[in-house]
Amino acid sequence: MTTRFFTTSGKFHRGNLHTHSTNSDGILSPQEVCNRYQAEGYDFIALTDHFVGLFDYPISDTSAFRNEHFTTIPGAELHTGSMENGHLWHILAVGLPVDFMPPNAPNFRPVKGSESAADIAQRARDTGAFIAIAHPHWSGLTRSDARTLTAAHAVEIYNHGCAVDNDRGEGFVTLEQLLNDGRQLNLIATDDAHFNTPDHFGGWVMVKATENTPEALLAALKSGDYYSSTGPDLHDIRVSTDSVEVNCSPAVTVIVQGDRPSTATLHGGSMTTAKLPLERLGNSPWLRITVIDSAGKRAWSNPIWLSR
Numbered sequence: 423m424t425t426r427f428f429t430t431s432g433k434f435h436r437g438n439l440h441t442h443s444t445n446s447d448g449i450l451s452p453q454e455v456c457n458r459y460q461a462e463g464y465d466f467i468a469l470t471d472h473f474v475g476l477f478d479y480p481i482s483d484t485s486a487f488r489n490e491h492f493t494t495i496p497g498a499e500l501h502t503g504s505m506e507n508g509h510l511w512h513i514l515a516v517g518l519p520v521d522f523m524p525p526n527a528p529n530f531r532p533v534k535g536s537e538s539a540a541d542i543a544q545r546a547r548d549t550g551a552f553i554a555i556a557h558p559h560w561s562g563l564t565r566s567d568a569r570t571l572t573a574a575h576a577v578e579i580y581n582h583g584c585a586v587d588n589d590r591g592e593g594f595v596t597l598e599q600l601l602n603d604g605r606q607l608n609l610i611a612t613d614d615a616h617f618n619t620p621d622h623f624g625g626w627v628m629v630k631a632t633e634n635t636p637e638a639l640l641a642a643l644k645s646g647d648y649y650s651s652t653g654p655d656l657h658d659i660r661v662s663t664d665s666v667e668v669n670c671s672p673a674v675t676v677i678v679q680g681d682r683p684s685t686a687t688l689h690g691g692s693m694t695t696a697k698l699p700l701e702r703l704g705n706s707p708w709l710r711i712t713v714i715d716s717a718g719k720r721a722w723s724n725p726i727w728l729s730r
């Protein structure tokens with residue numbers, strides 16, 4: 423991605439891309455889930471119920487809950503095929519047609535000979551969906567598992583439900599391994615809300631689009647015109663040959679990461695601009711930015727690929 427979208431026309435729309443309802447194992451109806459998110463200040467959500475036979479392979483039609491200030495993108499959490507550890511894959515697909523063909527996934531146990539995770543992800547991507555590898559830490563995903571999912575646009579690097587319920591919410595190791603393979607993947611923070619624990623309103627994406635419609639949001643997601651957050655806002659990122667400048671809501675730490683252990687890091691009090699030299703990043707082909715506020719909340723840019 424580039425960082426041009428920060429300064430193009432349009433506005434940022436706050437959304438949650440990973441949510442469950444009573445159409446699978448969540449405890450609130452689709453309408454109530456939409457109501458809660460809109461009341462909390464979100465501009466959109468994707469309801470992504472578990473696409474398994476146990477729940478009649480739901481792709482919830484949430485179009486009735488759209489209004490002037492809130493929209494929805496149809497989606498699902500897809501399940502088929504076994505990871506190296508023998509457990510079932512979890513793949514997020516946002517922007518699915520409601521008639522997307524089910525795999526053979528009767529429940530949460532993998533079925534021998536069923537469609538592979540790589541194949542269903544590609545099939546979903548081919549319909550126009552935005553695809554993310556869900557909660558890799560919680561899943562116990564290996565590097566070779568991750569490498570097979572070539573249709574992915576992104577890795578879920580923060581899953582609020584996993585963070586709150588089992589402290590396995592992060593996916594940065596998986597993401598950076600794939601970046602270091604040369605895969606130009608983005609990242610997402612989500613809730614994975616079921617509303618049966620404090621698993622909601624904790625991780626979101628801020629998507630830059632000229633209008634709050636499913637089509638515009640989906641296009642921006644696939645282009646990487648967004649950032650992810652658990653609190654802070656990113657206002658602009660400018661990359662030059664020897665430094666990165668970041669404008670953000672008040673932060674105590676700003677970090678630039680690349681393909682090596684060393685980073686560029688600036689600590690301070692209520693920083694809203696930060697200029698970080700890139701000399702410690704070497705010739706990393708990608709950079710990404712993390713902003714941390716005084717409450718420990720974080721915002722993350724997508725990886726920025728440099729031509730050098």
Ligand SMILES: [Zn+2]
Binds near residue numbers: 499557
């Ligand atoms: Zn899952």
Ligand SMILES: [Zn+2]
Binds near residue numbers: 440441442614
């Ligand atoms: Zn989920």
